[in-house]
Amino acid sequence: MTRPLPAYLATASFARFADEGVALALALLALERTGSPTQGALALTAWMAPHALAAPFVGALAERARSPRAFHVLAFSVFAVSLAALTAVLGRAPLAASLGCAVLGGACGPVVTGGLSSLLARLVPDARTRTRAYALDAATYNAASVLAPAAVSVTAGALSATPATALLAGAATAAAVLALRIPVPPANGDTASEPTAERRPALPEEPEAEAAQPADSPASRTSPPAATVAAGLAALWRVPELRAITAATVVSFLGIGGLAVTAVLLAAASGHPGAEGAPVTAFAVGGLLGALGTARLGRRPHAQHLAACALFGTGAALAVAALVPWFPAAVAAFAAAGLCDGPLMAATLRLRADHAPASARTQVFTLGAGLKVSAAAAGAALAGTLPFGPVPHLLAIAALQLAAALLLPLLCPHPRDPAPEAPSAVSP
Template sequence: MGGFGRYLAAAVAARLASEGMGLAVVLLALERTGSAGHGAFVLTAWLAPHVLAAPLAGAAAARARRPRLFHVGALAGFTCAVAALALLLGRAPVPLVLATAVLGGSCGPMVTGGMSSLVAGLVPAGARRDRAYAWDAATYNAAAVTAPAAVGLVAALGSAAPAMAVLALAGALAAALAATFPYGNGGAERVPASLRAGLGAGLAALWRIRELRAITSATTLAFLGIGSLTTTAVLLATRLGSPGGGGVLMTAFALGALAGSLTLGRIRAAEPGRSARWAMAGTGAALAAAAFSPSVAVGAALFAVAGVCDGPLLTATLRIRSEYAPDAVRTQVFTLGAGLKLTAASLGAALVGVTAGAPPQALLAGISVLLLAAALLHALLARPRGSVPAAPATAPSAGSATARAGRRTPGAP
């Protein structure tokens, strides 16, 4: 198995653990304390550090003299936190449990954006790298499909504690595989010490570089809606007479997203910014139609269409980050982007909880409006303003990439 093959295996394992945590924590809390609300507090503690830890994790990764040790350590810390929560939740004092969740959540950005930032060093630029990002995006979608099913199955056969143990084993496998990546020579890109960026450099790059600013702003707005989709799907299915149909709707969405990332997401001819806009617009239109579904079966078909449209969005986002992020802050850009999206999704989930009394059709229509608005926002922010064409940040030197940061045009080769 080549370096990228091992990367894909590690990414699937790590993201399986990450995606399964939401359901596993709530089930374990309900089993041991009788309160799902207790699990919600622990899950909040797990998710909250992501956006705060993202710039710190990115800067630390850029400055690490031993990148292998740093990435393996982050995955190991994530894994240890999962295992510790399996033992402590419902048994240990609440402050200790919450502190463990915060520590584990602080490693979260390296499971998402931090790992994706390694692709540029594992696969040469061009069509192969674009296909690699499509496969990387598919690992997120595959984990979103399989993790809840795996957790639910193991919990049904025994209890939620073994389900948490399965997630910990997946994290351990990811850490072991990460130790075999070809870091350094021939592997992940490294930046000379004099060019390593400070803590705020990644955030500055997201703001200064038009393409990064456009995709980050648009996807953050889009995930404000996507984050509320699961709860809205449950409410919609209940309104349609099938209380258990929410899982069917979200499974259809996840399967569609997986198919979309493996098919539409691999089309190199499409400029990534245009692909992102059409993905958000298509997802919004399909969900708007789903709001008028007469049955769960029709809704599932439309949710699957929405997922197919959503599939290329992550691939396009990863391509844009890779092409336009200066080498010195590449990992920061990836971790920050992932952290902002996750934070927006968490806020969206909280908002739909507050408005859960509204008709689910109205909530789903609101989600579609957010996605359509995100597509429009990207079109406005990505529009060039008399800029001079220049090559993206995949040029050889980080210094020259930084100097060109403010004058690139979309679709630069």
């Protein structure tokens, strides 16, 4: 039998590699074919919009799917076809065709992020190893953010932007094939991570008898999609741990979304116009190392405490990057910020898995991811339009990380441990 965690991580790595390379690939493809990146920017906007808008509906479909594995294989296949179609039509066919392909592919984005991560609660039911599993899952995001833009850039430089974009379609296809090997256990064993009534108050919108239903039980599949979405929203609001980490990550990503734009401004203002990518790359590499380091921590510290420390460290390091006068030192501070930021994703995923009701787990993951993407998009827009220099921008981003760190204990002053795990035959 295929071991669940390696099969999952291979799938997630290819899927997120494809997703992380889209922004650069579309810009290069449009520039190569039209002489302007405008069509690429419009296609990227169409690609990103469904990440937030479609998240509740995609989550509802995932909750109601009889076979979660088949649902993910289908989503990754559509993701791959959309990228292949964009490779063919962007800059060659009417813009509406490109935008339609982008919207279709972007609608699968929530599956690549939160939807895929929601499967880990089933694949790794043992709380003693789940922190490591989610840290490794977080590392797939960080690794993709480092490797995908580099691979797209090198391929476009050596060949052209067309094979660079096709490379991403191939990665998404590989994810669809690899997803066939993920041994998702039956839903009737998926109550292990559900907190008991003593640990989590019952949601008014979700009676206790229904809260124990697995995500793809008959009751869940026959409930209206609106009720499924409502259950996810109710969980995010009613469960203190989920409310706290969702609010904190939204505030954090409002700042992180503008980090790339700010890094470009910082490099130009420091007299290094050819090194715009250095701070962002340093942040991504630091994030990868931080996520891998988190995988060695085991079950402690508590995920919420880890998230608060990560946010505080990220904010402090970015403040240093804003204030140091030497550009290489600023790049080093970006790396330190990434090193602190790395554990945040692992802690976020762990909190969702530990405290989301089993019947709304996928909704909690996809909604949380959609809200973060929306906040990041708003942050990027603000960074690109506000008439300030890089230092005020970077200090504002740092302040948002510190504010997010303070939100966690304010919204959930006494985070609870998850309920004891039920024994399971599935092992990573």
